[in-house]
Amino acid sequence: xxxxxxxxxxxxxxxxxxxxxxxxxxxxxxxxxxxxxxxxxxxxxxxxxxxxxxxxxxxxxxxxxxxxxxxxxxxxxxxxxxxxxxxxxxxxxxxxxxxxxxxxxxxxxxxxxxxxxxxxxxxxxxxxxxxxxxxxxxxxxxxxxxxxxxxxxxxxxxxxxxxxxxxxxxxxxxxxxxxxxxxxxxxxxxxxxxxxxxxxxxxxxxxxxxxxxxxxxxxxxxxxxxxxxxxxxxxxxxxxxxxxxxxxxxxxxxxxxxxxxxxxxxxxxxxxxxxxxxxxxxxxxxxxxxxxxxxxxxxxxxxxxxxxxxxxxxxxxxxxxxxxxxxxxxxxxxxxxxxxxxxxxxxxxxxxxxxxxxxxxxxxxxxxxxxxxxxxxxxxxxxxxxxxxxxxxxx
Numbered sequence: 001x002x003x004x005x006x007x008x009x010x011x012x013x014x015x016x017x018x019x020x021x022x023x024x025x026x027x028x029x030x031x032x033x034x035x036x037x038x039x040x041x042x043x044x045x046x047x048x049x050x051x052x053x054x055x056x057x058x059x060x061x062x063x064x065x066x067x068x069x070x071x072x073x074x075x076x077x078x079x080x081x082x083x084x085x086x087x088x089x090x091x092x093x094x095x096x097x098x099x100x101x102x103x104x105x106x107x108x109x110x111x112x113x114x115x116x117x118x119x120x121x122x123x124x125x126x127x128x129x130x131x132x133x134x135x136x137x138x139x140x141x142x143x144x145x146x147x148x149x150x151x152x153x154x155x156x157x158x159x160x161x162x163x164x165x166x167x168x169x170x171x172x173x174x175x176x177x178x179x180x181x182x183x184x185x186x187x188x189x190x191x192x193x194x195x196x197x198x199x200x201x202x203x204x205x206x207x208x209x210x211x212x213x214x215x216x217x218x219x220x221x222x223x224x225x226x227x228x229x230x231x232x233x234x235x236x237x238x239x240x241x242x243x244x245x246x247x248x249x250x251x252x253x254x255x256x257x258x259x260x261x262x263x264x265x266x267x268x269x270x271x272x273x274x275x276x277x278x279x280x281x282x283x284x285x286x287x288x289x290x291x292x293x294x295x296x297x298x299x300x301x302x303x304x305x306x307x308x309x310x311x312x313x314x315x316x317x318x319x320x321x322x323x324x325x326x327x328x329x330x331x332x333x334x335x336x337x338x339x340x341x342x343x344x345x346x347x348x349x350x351x352x353x354x355x356x357x358x359x360x361x362x363x364x365x366x367x368x369x370x371x372x373x374x375x376x377x378x379x380x381x382x383x384x385x386x387x388x389x390x391x392x393x394x395x
Contacts, residue, residue, distance in 0.1 A: 016060035024054040042155035051152050055145050062141040069134055076119055080352050080363050092359035099360055100125065103351050106379050112349065122354030129347040136341030143333035150326030159320040164256070164313045166239060167202065173318060179227050181207040185215070187314045189236065200236050202314045218316075228320055235315030240273055242307040257310075263303050271300070275310055349379070
């Protein structure tokens, strides 16, 4: 059992070590860079395994730090037991209760929240100021955990789709794994005075079980957000409807403007339309060009083409990312924890009173290097002034 316990303790120390955390973080950064070329990297076993290990490392490290904070609260501080870490003052013929009360009042005057404890060595007074700043480092670790968990959730269960919907028209998003369908009620384009597009908006209805749940005007930078799904206004364009007829066969077409229509035949004709202009290609080379209104037939060798209608479509970017709330929580924690960790210092001062053959012995130590020294001096001066003619200060 002893060997098993030692092995488990060693494994735990390794899993929570900073060196392992840094190594895993570097590897994850490398995988993330590779993921810019192939999104499948983010759902690979290697990436998920490294993310899991780093999460365990961060949680373990956070637990260790919190455990250390709690242990320091319960135990006698090391600075009071080490000879070169504290200062000593001995007051002769002065009651310990009076010294304790004077020290308490002085610490409170200096802005400390004071806690009194009975310990084996005597009585200890603990002055605390900005002690919550100790949480800066654990919060940073926790923020990293939230970001990693959110990234993994988004990689595995996130969905992203680009859809083109004619206005008015419906898109069956539920058939692609989203929790609802949408109906584009109206699409409008605002123009500048020179005719260039200024803004384009879609009036979208959210449909669930064929019932309208909400309606929203979606424009660039103003998405629709419903049940964790965001719909962004991404683009717009035109659909051209018409028919192709020849001696052998005929067919109807509904194609995005700018794409080619294969007409076939010995000349291998293709038709590209930017209505009302069109270009005819034969075997990949320009053959002829012209202009045609809606309903006006175009004669191309043995083939006749007619455009019957031109409609507008709206291009929508549909995205669902269940990990996004975790990522935002992580970023908020980062913003909160960073200034706490690097710019706000916790300040603690310890005062241990014990009875000595020479009188009341006071051991004094502070945590903050600069302010602590100044506050120690003020406290010692106050206590030494109780019986100044009998007190002796020892470095």
